[in-house]
Amino acid sequence: MVMLEVVKAGLMVTLQARPRTGYLAAGVSPSGPMDEDAFEIAQTLVGNDTDAAALEFAQFGGSYNVSEPTLVAVTGGAAQVSIDGRPVPCWESHLLKPGQRLDVGAIRGAMWGYIAFSGGIDVPVLLGSRATHVRNAMGGFKGRPLEVGDQLELGPSATLWPRRMTSIFRRASGPIRVIAGPQDDYFDARAWSLFLNEPFAVSIRRDRMASLLFGPALSATRGHDIVSDGTPPGSIQVPGSGTATVLTAERQTTGGYPKIATVISADLPRIAQMPGGQPFRFRLVEQDEAEACLLEARETVKAIITEIESP
Template identity: 50%
Template sequence: MAQATILRPGMMMTVQDAGRPGLLRFGVSGSGPMDPEALEIANALVGNDPGAACLEFAYLGGEIRLDEDRSIAVCAAATELRIDGARVPAWCSHRLRAGQVLAIGATPGSVWGYVAVSGGIATPPVLGSRATHLRSGLGGLEGRALREGDCLPLGTGAPGPERMLRQGWRSRTGPIRVVMGPQDRAFALEERARFLSEPFIASARRDRMAMVLDGPRIAAAGGHDIVSDGTLAGSVQVPGSGQPTVLMADRQTTGGYPKIATISSVDLPRLAQMPVGHRFRFQAISQPQAEEVLICARRAFRRALDQVRG
């Protein structure tokens, strides 16, 4: 079986596919990519199924070598992307010949990136998915982040035609839209107003489980402990510190802190990609509005995908 060798791992580099939906009631986190659309674009560029397993990394992509000719694509804001020293663009497919080294530099201005290989990463599925969940040690390669010298099996695939992303699909400006609740009534009116009017900052305290926000402290009128209930990707919990914490792909399935709001599905990947120190504000919208903007965003994404596939 063909393999990919990790010569130098990227930061927080793991195997990720579309994740494990439908298992939250059993206490199993969905996991999957921090930026699902970027993963899908990467797979489309190399001719894979939309949810095929890729490599996900944060900030820095490292170096990878294949032992068989394949198509590869890197979907990240990588300014230094090279094959055997020759610079190549991101958001395009390229032929990586056996023995050549793909080197992926830093991703200034964003966080998460994806490497797709034609045929996909073929680590054994766990509970129907190859996605790595680090805290529980599920999926990927031994349920852990990748290390130097790791060898990953590849599925059946061959180099295909060169493809490129011809148009963007996602707005990168404007406030992060939220639907208030489900426990927004646990916060006084003035606290809710501060949450929506004052700026927050993307902090360095972040991983695949959650992202802590710097900025105004938000106090819960009745205290910061509630009877544990279910969480969603994008739930904004407010613990005793008063610092809002946004739950991400590897979140716990239940939580005992009040949730003042939920990030709209359309803006959660944009928040995940915000670099440390970036300032932003929240904007409250209704659930019907959130559904409408998501429908419009998905149409734009499908148009971009159609151009990739030709």
């Protein structure tokens, strides 16, 4: 049995795995990683499959040790990572031996980071996933973020060959692309002009449920209350305050505020990882373009994963 110990807790460190699908009607949103691309690359670097659980952290990763030799990889952004005080690069895997300490410091250029361990973190599957849903206190490790002294079991590792990426992972740049609606008709031409032509930024008021945006107040001419309906991932809802809010992994499954637009799936990781205060703009696209962007993004990640090899 390989054990993972939390020596120093990072910020909002949770076990994440593939999203928990099929339970929206019961009020359970999917959860799962905020940046599925970085999560999947981390798992591949340590030889895990897509069902394995890994750690997600916000801004600061913490410190860990293991009871048996284990591969470890850190992705998501440019974090300060060291093994026994020796700096090691992100976005590739390294051997962590018993008695050595993995330190993952502050992450730069991103909000969410990922720490994958070979074999995956072995916790029970709940409603089809090992992912932690913090808001519902379910899944993962005791339904909560990790704390100092927590002991977690790792699954067996097939091999312990360190792996690296042969190409740099880059995402699309430019405006965050959105599809209108579902309540786009609640907003008049002036509100739409502000939404598409003025800069926004992600505020410090963000978590796994939603990100509040700095930017112009948006007024819904047909009112800010609707009959509650479903909330797709990336929904941009606008309450009476006029503050645009992007709903993410642990969003409520229904909402009673109008949603002016929805961030396309390909750009959800981009806005989730956007540093607080960094200005950006929205760009309206049609469904066909949104679907093409998603296919392109998936092909990019697939190509990178295919190229991962042992150094």
